[in-house]
Amino acid sequence: MESLSREQKEAFDAVLEGESIFLTGPGGTGKSFLIQTIMEEIPKLTGKTVAVTAMTGCAALLIGKFAKTLHGWAGIGLGRGTAQSLSQNIRKIPPLAKRWRETNILIIDEVSMLTPLLLETLDEIAKILRRSQRPFGGMQIVFVGDFLQLPPISKDKVTRFAFESPVWTSLVKRTIHLKQIFRQKDSTFQTILDEARKGSLSKESLTILETRINQDYKKEKIQPTILFTRRVDVEEINTSHLDKLPGIAKTFSAVTGPSKHPPSEILATSEKMDKDGMYVPILTLKEGAQVMLVANLDMEKGLCNGSRGVVVGFQETTNWPIVEFKYETRVIEPHTWESDHTPPIVRSQIPLRLAYALTIHKSQGATLDCALVDIGPSVFEYGQAYVALSRVRNLEGLYIFDICPRAFRAHPLVKSFYDGTYIPPQVEETNKDIPSVSAPFKKGIYGFADDNEEAPKEEPKTKQTKLNSYFPGVGRN
Numbered sequence: 001m002e003s004l005s006r007e008q009k010e011a012f013d014a015v016l017e018g019e020s021i022f023l024t025g026p027g028g029t030g031k032s033f034l035i036q037t038i039m040e041e042i043p044k045l046t047g048k049t050v051a052v053t054a055m056t057g058c059a060a061l062l063i064g065k066f067a068k069t070l071h072g073w074a075g076i077g078l079g080r081g082t083a084q085s086l087s088q089n090i091r092k093i094p095p096l097a098k099r100w101r102e103t104n105i106l107i108i109d110e111v112s113m114l115t116p117l118l119l120e121t122l123d124e125i126a127k128i129l130r131r132s133q134r135p136f137g138g139m140q141i142v143f144v145g146d147f148l149q150l151p152p153i154s155k156d157k158v159t160r161f162a163f164e165s166p167v168w169t170s171l172v173k174r175t176i177h178l179k180q181i182f183r184q185k186d187s188t189f190q191t192i193l194d195e196a197r198k199g200s201l202s203k204e205s206l207t208i209l210e211t212r213i214n215q216d217y218k219k220e221k222i223q224p225t226i227l228f229t230r231r232v233d234v235e236e237i238n239t240s241h242l243d244k245l246p247g248i249a250k251t252f253s254a255v256t257g258p259s260k261h262p263p264s265e266i267l268a269t270s271e272k273m274d275k276d277g278m279y280v281p282i283l284t285l286k287e288g289a290q291v292m293l294v295a296n297l298d299m300e301k302g303l304c305n306g307s308r309g310v311v312v313g314f315q316e317t318t319n320w321p322i323v324e325f326k327y328e329t330r331v332i333e334p335h336t337w338e339s340d341h342t343p344p345i346v347r348s349q350i351p352l353r354l355a356y357a358l359t360i361h362k363s364q365g366a367t368l369d370c371a372l373v374d375i376g377p378s379v380f381e382y383g384q385a386y387v388a389l390s391r392v393r394n395l396e397g398l399y400i401f402d403i404c405p406r407a408f409r410a411h412p413l414v415k416s417f418y419d420g421t422y423i424p425p426q427v428e429e430t431n432k433d434i435p436s437v438s439a440p441f442k443k444g445i446y447g448f449a450d451d452n453e454e455a456p457k458e459e460p461k462t463k464q465t466k467l468n469s470y471f472p473g474v475g476r477n
């Protein structure tokens with residue numbers, strides 16, 4: 001509590017008073033940091049039950065091991081179906097139904113990736129299961145995020161934001177803007193990031209950023225994390241780096257623990273966990289491989305999700321990888337992840353992934369020591385270039401693969417939302433039914449935010465050549 005800033009404390013007090021709020025502010029203002037304090041302190045002070053969720057598995061892991069994806073917490077699988085049918089399924093699993101009934105405060109981080117349709121479906125489910133017509137069945141909701149970062153997936157090309165939903169308007173009576181940036185200390189970099197966030201990079205800022213192109217990062221022992229827009233590039237870069245290492249490759253496969261659930265259920269769950277989880281189901285490593293932890297092992301020693309290190313060998317007896325991190329070298333044993341079942345189905349795997357490259361989507365919410373970012377013409381989403389840029393703490397930790405001023409775009413509706421000119425949909429006061437979902441929202445999808453990683457257009461040839469020159473073996477036609 002002591003360490004909260006004045007504005008963080010104000011947000012904390014609003015939650016304490018029982019208000020449903022929207023906690024926003026640029027990247028690095030400590031929004032997710034505050035969630036941890038809320039999670040620890042509010043139950044002690046009020047006896048209330050707090051659930052912490054985020055829109056992606058990666059973002060959930062960043063907040064702490066108690067956090068789940070919103071889909072996982074809600075127990076709605078992929079979220080397909082009506083609120084009625086989803087509620088029926090939830091009722092069949094008593095602990096899940098209990099969770100819906102007994103949660104007092106639901107926190108949703110990275111809310112910029114929440115579709116209005118999912119918000120409306122969850123609101124209906126809450127009303128059904130909690131037998132209350134109040135917004136979200138009377139649950140207190142804390143939305144956390146920055147709409148100038150990545151938006152929700154929109155397969156029909158129309159981006160819709162959670163704040164456009166009448167449910168949002170009926171819930172959120174107060175928006176708290178955090179302004180003090182903790183992630184970056186340097187005021188020049190802060191100015192650049194502020195412009196990038198608003199989608200208008202000045203000439204001066206562009207010139208400064210351009211000095212970060214072609215910087216030699218190869219001499220550093222812990223290499224920058226490469227943030228690219230497209231998943232295919234990321235996978236190719238990771239594999240090409242591993243291929244180039246001289247040692248013998250060792251492969252580790254995820255294993256499902258014993259379970260009393262039917263075999264078909266165990267199989268389906270294992271597959272889903274493999275698809276959605278942070279771990280890599282079949283992980284190949286070599287000595288010298290740059291890796292990232294995907295679990296919190298020892299917070300005090302800084303061995304948490306996102307910690308970067310390098311494989312320095314393999315333990316003789318067990319074969320487990322030995323990883324040198326910044327302050328510590330240790331053997332990394334398999335870690336277990338649990339499904340939402342009761343009792344859970346567990347899956348074990350070495351909690352490491354190759355860390356040469358990540359998609360920008362997966363990096364949202366993270367703080368990185370150093371990164372090589374592609375913010376050139378391949379940027380395909382509003383907020384994407386800003387997210388990439390705002391992950392690092394300082395300009396020295398920033399390496400640029402490609403930059404293009406047009407990559408910095410802020411969605412006009414979001415801009416109007418933040419400058420106060422946006423007119424929200426009209427809703428009648430609480431205790432009444434919310435207006436029905438408007439037609440455009442129905443066209444949205446229930447997608448996981450992680451799905452939103454595919455660039456729609458083809459890469460120009462020059463990019464392929466450039467990729468190949470940076471990472472030999474990648475980008476060949």
Ligand SMILES: Nc1ncnc2c1ncn2[C@@H]1O[C@H](COP(=O)(O)OP(=O)(O)OP(=O)(O)O)[C@@H](O)[C@H]1O
Pocket residue numbers: 003004005008025026027028029030031032033034145146182183364365366367
């Ligand atoms: N009150 C504080 N005192 C000290 N450090 C803080 C404080 N608040 C946040 N930080 C640190 O600042 C960094 C950024 O915080 P955090 O990740 O919570 O920002 P965020 O607003 O959630 O950013 P993003 O929008 O990128 O998710 C973290 O390293 C965090 O530990």
Ligand SMILES: [Mg+2]
Pocket residue numbers: 031032033109365
């Ligand atoms: Mg955050």
